[in-house]
Amino acid sequence: MPEMSLQQSLNLALRHACEDDDRVLIFGEDVGRLGGVFRVTDGLQDKFGEHRVFDTPLAESGIMGMAVGLAMAGWRPVPEIQFDGFSYPAIDQIVNQVARMHYRSRGALPMPITLRLPSFGGIRAPEHHGESLESLFAHVPGLKVVAPSAPDEGYHLLRQAIVDPDPVIFMEPKARYWHRGTVDPAEHADRPPVGTSRVVRPGRHATLVAWGAMVARCLRVAELAAEDGVELEVLDLRWLKPIDAEGLAASVARTRRAVVVHEAPLTAGLGAEISALVTERCFGELRAPVQRVTGYDVPYPSGALEDEYLPSVDRILTAVQTTLEYRRG
Amino acid sequence: MPEMSLQQSLNLALRHACEDDDRVLIFGEDVGRLGGVFRVTDGLQDKFGEHRVFDTPLAESGIMGMAVGLAMAGWRPVPEIQFDGFSYPAIDQIVNQVARMHYRSRGALPMPITLRLPSFGGIRAPEHHGESLESLFAHVPGLKVVAPSAPDEGYHLLRQAIVDPDPVIFMEPKARYWHRGTVDPAEHADRPPVGTSRVVRPGRHATLVAWGAMVARCLRVAELAAEDGVELEVLDLRWLKPIDAEGLAASVARTRRAVVVHEAPLTAGLGAEISALVTERCFGELRAPVQRVTGYDVPYPSGALEDEYLPSVDRILTAVQTTLEYRRG
Amino acid sequence: MHSADARELHRLMLVARRLDEEAVALQRQGRIPAYAPSRGQEAAQVGSAAALDPTRDFAFGHYRDLGAAVALGVDPVAYLAAHLNIWHGGLYDPRQARLAPFNAVVGGTVTHAVGWAMGAKLDHTGGVALSYFGDGASSQGDVHEAMNTAALHELGVVFFCQNNGWAISVPTARQVAGGSVAARAAGYGIPGHEVDGNDALAVFEATRAALNRARDGGGPSVIEARTYRMGPHSTSDDPGRYRALEEERAWAEKDPVARAASALAAEEIAEAEDHAAEEVRRVREGLLTLADRPGEDLFSFVYREPTRALHEQRRQWKETAGA
Amino acid sequence: MHSADARELHRLMLVARRLDEEAVALQRQGRIPAYAPSRGQEAAQVGSAAALDPTRDFAFGHYRDLGAAVALGVDPVAYLAAHLNIWHGGLYDPRQARLAPFNAVVGGTVTHAVGWAMGAKLDHTGGVALSYFGDGASSQGDVHEAMNTAALHELGVVFFCQNNGWAISVPTARQVAGGSVAARAAGYGIPGHEVDGNDALAVFEATRAALNRARDGGGPSVIEARTYRMGPHSTSDDPGRYRALEEERAWAEKDPVARAASALAAEEIAEAEDHAAEEVRRVREGLLTLADRPGEDLFSFVYREPTRALHEQRRQWKETAGA
Numbered sequence A, B: 001m002p003e004m005s006l007q008q009s010l011n012l013a014l015r016h017a018c019e020d021d022d023r024v025l026i027f028g029e030d031v032g033r034l035g036g037v038f039r040v041t042d043g044l045q046d047k048f049g050e051h052r053v054f055d056t057p058l059a060e061s062g063i064m065g066m067a068v069g070l071a072m073a074g075w076r077p078v079p080e081i082q083f084d085g086f087s088y089p090a091i092d093q094i095v096n097q098v099a100r101m102h103y104r105s106r107g108a109l110p111m112p113i114t115l116r117l118p119s120f121g122g123i124r125a126p127e128h129h130g131e132s133l134e135s136l137f138a139h140v141p142g143l144k145v146v147a148p149s150a151p152d153e154g155y156h157l158l159r160q161a162i163v164d165p166d167p168v169i170f171m172e173p174k175a176r177y178w179h180r181g182t183v184d185p186a187e188h189a190d191r192p193p194v195g196t197s198r199v200v201r202p203g204r205h206a207t208l209v210a211w212g213a214m215v216a217r218c219l220r221v222a223e224l225a226a227e228d229g230v231e232l233e234v235l236d237l238r239w240l241k242p243i244d245a246e247g248l249a250a251s252v253a254r255t256r257r258a259v260v261v262h263e264a265p266l267t268a269g270l271g272a273e274i275s276a277l278v279t280e281r282c283f284g285e286l287r288a289p290v291q292r293v294t295g296y297d298v299p300y301p302s303g304a305l306e307d308e309y310l311p312s313v314d315r316i317l318t319a320v321q322t323t324l325e326y327r328r329g
Numbered sequence C, D: 001m002h003s004a005d006a007r008e009l010h011r012l013m014l015v016a017r018r019l020d021e022e023a024v025a026l027q028r029q030g031r032i033p034a035y036a037p038s039r040g041q042e043a044a045q046v047g048s049a050a051a052l053d054p055t056r057d058f059a060f061g062h063y064r065d066l067g068a069a070v071a072l073g074v075d076p077v078a079y080l081a082a083h084l085n086i087w088h089g090g091l092y093d094p095r096q097a098r099l100a101p102f103n104a105v106v107g108g109t110v111t112h113a114v115g116w117a118m119g120a121k122l123d124h125t126g127g128v129a130l131s132y133f134g135d136g137a138s139s140q141g142d143v144h145e146a147m148n149t150a151a152l153h154e155l156g157v158v159f160f161c162q163n164n165g166w167a168i169s170v171p172t173a174r175q176v177a178g179g180s181v182a183a184r185a186a187g188y189g190i191p192g193h194e195v196d197g198n199d200a201l202a203v204f205e206a207t208r209a210a211l212n213r214a215r216d217g218g219g220p221s222v223i224e225a226r227t228y229r230m231g232p233h234s235t236s237d238d239p240g241r242y243r244a245l246e247e248e249r250a251w252a253e254k255d256p257v258a259r260a261a262s263a264l265a266a267e268e269i270a271e272a273e274d275h276a277a278e279e280v281r282r283v284r285e286g287l288l289t290l291a292d293r294p295g296e297d298l299f300s301f302v303y304r305e306p307t308r309a310l311h312e313q314r315r316q317w318k319e320t321a322g323a
Ligand SMILES: Cc1ncc(C[n+]2csc(CCOP(=O)(O)OP(=O)(O)O)c2C)c(N)n1
Pocket: B029, B058, B082, B086, B089, C064, C104, C105, C106, C107, C133, C134, C135, C136, C137, C138, C164, C166, C167, C168, C229, C233
């Protein structure tokens, strides 16, 4: 099985998607000639031509509006917005148009759009280049939202997103672009359906719930905790909409404790939804309230303060300790 | 004490704010000559002149960008965006600029902007005219968010929002514009600080948490429940950021049960945050998981289906029953 | 319509006019909750839509395009269902109608036309996208992004601005800097034309020329049809608050339907009135018997297949609805 | 600068050039994480900013405006702090600097200039807003909304486009339909000028004229300075992937700093080099000793006063930081 980085596995997935379906179109700022600022679309214009892989003007709303029109004309658009924070100018198109055209047209106009969005922080980037918009997107009816945590996940989830008949926001964890892992494209036939989470590491004392780059961090926490005899289950949520409520509940029903970890600010972050869902389904089993370890309620800071902002191994460990030691007040 | 509608009390608050501080400016689509499509700015252009109350071109992003520049020049802008669903084109300015300019400039450039946003559903309006964006806004560091539930609340909260030195999203419940109540401007001096909730009706069997138009609905539920001897406490959250976690916890610690009600879709709605907050603070006291009665995870529907979508008295009562009858599984 | 047919244009405009009047009447009678009258804009709407080739072109409208719907042969009942609060997008099938669903975001569909035209170009269909938008919409950033992109990629888009003088209470003079939407075109290196929007034949010819140009690979262009919203912005609007009666009277003199009729023989007009009256009867009947959509529809079209969460929510809804 | 002073313009440009080179060097040495070089754009930036009246005007830039910062007398250390990842907006006080905080949203500040100019107009200060943006930014809807609004309200805004030929990998020809940002102005009924962006004196004069016009109540105008981004988009970019060496060579011939020097005497140039070298030394020192902001700063500027939740989060942060 070939080993490759997430950035490469995404590139491979795009390549295979274009080969499989000649209605797939890739476009965005600098995705064509340059191959994307993260090189995720590298070589695709050469291979598939300028009509299938092309650069757009610098206008995010226009990019998403173009995707809507292309989908109406029977194409399968895979636009990129260069960075998380620059999807805000396109939010009107995403929420008011992409997410609703199928509903508005009573199913006549499906929107099989996959928006690739380099997302989350951790790379000491400038302002607006480290945002986590999952709770915004997950709140919008009509959208699906997914974030891979590793190269093989990236490959399979991106292909799944592209063939999916609904619009999918595909959030790529920038901090993991250069991490390598094995990828087996042949496994694709056996993928679990959209909306399935995965247990990355089984354990019985508490469940850590995460997605994107925080999955690796939680695995690290689980390793450290294991040294002290604490067995943490790490659940990679993968799909942030639809959320795998059953998978979550099954894990927490076993472990009776949960910590959810994300980069976005605390208030109204997706951790709140996870906390509410888990509590609704496992109230009787829970031995402690679900702990949230998240970014603070502050703007994503400049690189020098990034490590202070992001959930650290220490902060997660502290939350694990809190939940393990919790005694009903 | 004069009796008036919410729409009138908001108009009065704007009038008093303009009188009190000649740096206050009011602008937006149709707010000047027409006085706003809901007449909330009626008569203000005549009174304060075209330079302080003016119509803008039809461009929501431009409206919020203009507010940023005016604030930088030392003004106190009170822009209106005509309807909830049309704030999406301005989200980039709101999130990337309004909410961060103070932070970015290390306090040099405060943004004392109050965005008036006719919000929520219930008036059988066209698409995009019935949206609830509170969880999106509450997630954004740097913003404050508030929704009045009654005429006096509207008056005082709007004045509070305008004098507040930070940007405030002021969500006006359209469905309550024409409901009347007494308003005493003189009470303004005694207002509780930003971020304080209020108990609208005390009770001891469960707490209903709501804001905007859902407060009146919860009061109706409480009346009905009282007929069966169930005493519900109704808490008007008012400030959706910062949230009054202490007030919430104090109420639920007493009642030991909570139901949160909102119009927005369930997933990643602000109800999740309320559920998580309450559970974190009252885990030991809670006798049942916090119930959420919300809009479904579907686009806000056309008028004919509105009543099916919105939390109804029946749905809230059912949730109350569920929480009261809850037995740990 | 392959070539301008004054009689047919008038017939279509008259249907649009009478249906519009009927919709206003139904609103006054409490049968329609709210309505956005298109009175005065029939020539702009019918003249342009009639020039489309419905086998391959596609139109993108907003919420005040009854005349375009009529000219495209869309069932008015299905179109007006949006105003009846039955379904946001209307009940017509946009693919067959060659008209995008009813859309309430001002300026929101203009970039869709660009994407659609790119799709048509890639498929070599020869299809052209006609994008309707108002003078108010012209202020939106999306319109700029759309024109720039269409011009760069030389796409088959006709940007058709119905400048009806007002965006709710704001007149063109305080909306469109420089005073002309057509003049914006030059900044993108594409042609822009102003046309008398109350002259159906002129609108038809201008649109046909722009469509042919686009079909021949000549790329996008802008047409600004100068017309007038003779009625209120919507049935809950009161234009008396912001505009002068004299202005309304002056434009009433230029009524596009009357103007189209003036070229016709009395019996042609009478025939058109009969036809329109018959159509109004049919549509009125259709509207009054149009049933609301069942509550299940709330959940049915959110995704191609409802998610597990939606199945569950539908189940809960049924329980309460049944209770 | 009250009138064009070729020597002073050159001096400022040379400081900008040498500081830019130093920043690139520091990046290569691992002292600065990333940098966006402004090499080649010194005449456009210095020439325009020098024309401002710092007692009342205000400039709105993006992230590649070192020359403007230098001309406005902003401490380069405080400006470059943004690139050092110390604070997003830089560490200068924008009110004193007359330069809005460093801003990474392409096109995001253009409407701010419009609002600021409206404020200045209401206050009768005679102040004018200078809005810098790139050829890439010109595609953004916000730029259109800003120009339309400024023209309608006749506000004192100079829309100053630095057309440096590229938006990362996309050349102007595939970005700006029609090929000219200045040509867009006519569509709003305002003047638009193209100016040789590598000619500091020409830029100064064009800007001064536009500022005076605005100050006299003549409203907004557009200036498009044709220049070239001689370096990479940023220190992590490789222009070899998308543009030809010949193009870079051709523009190197037109180097604006060399051009400004050509009009000066050798000793004037030598003096300017000494001055720049001294400034580079000072700034280098400042940058290398610039401390990161303390973690508390995370919480300090979110609101005027931290909320209760933020107090609590700061407390938690301190506990973990202390551990
Ligand atoms: C993005 C957006 N902003 C605001 C509104 C509210 N609104 C509905 S129609 C209208 C005026 C539109 O004017 P114009 O584009 O000239 O079209 P007309 O109504 O004259 O046909 C406004 C402001 C909206 N529907 N969408």
